[in-house]
Amino acid sequence: MNILILTGSPRKNGTSNLLLENFINGIDKEKHNIKRYDTAFLKLDGCSGCYACENGNCIKKDDMQEIYKDLQNAELIVFVSPIYYYNFSAQLKKVIDRFYAIDEELHTKKEVILLATAYNDEEKVIKPIQVELEAICEYFGWNIKGEVLALGCGEPEDIIKTKYLEDAYNLGKNI
Secondary structure, eight states, rough: OOEEEOOOOOOOTTEEEEHHHHHHHOOOTTOOEEEEEGGGOOOOOOOOOOOOGGGGOOOOSSTTHHHHHHHHSSEEEEEEESSSSSSSSSHHHHHGGGGGGGGGGGHHHHHHHHEEEEOOOGGTTHHHHHHHHHHHHHHOEEEEEEEEEEEEEESSHHHTTSSSSHHHHHHHHHH
């Protein structure tokens, strides 16, 4: 299976990356091809709504061009994000907005996993990211395969004390 991982954390050693590392450790790497993009560290512009991409090609020449190729080939997309303000991080949202350029090519069978962490431990902070992901998946016809939503995990020492890392590992193992 071709697995595309899109991370949105600007913190290399943050909680969402710990969650992802456990997920990856669970995956049988001999059976799957994994491609990972840490979007916070790439040269990426946001969508400017110029509609120049209506022919299927974004006019912006940045790191998104490589992501487009892997996005089209992906059978499983893993979105990994800290929740800073009720939704995907700005770094990851920038990439999601740029899906517009290849919109027609993305209406294919894909599965999706969400790994997210939030400092806050209240359920209400994860609802908006779930709603947005559900809307994206409904639009493209994608299937949500699983999620690990780690509440109350603002710092690495917080998430280490929880079952979330084990949940992420098991989700990866069951792919």
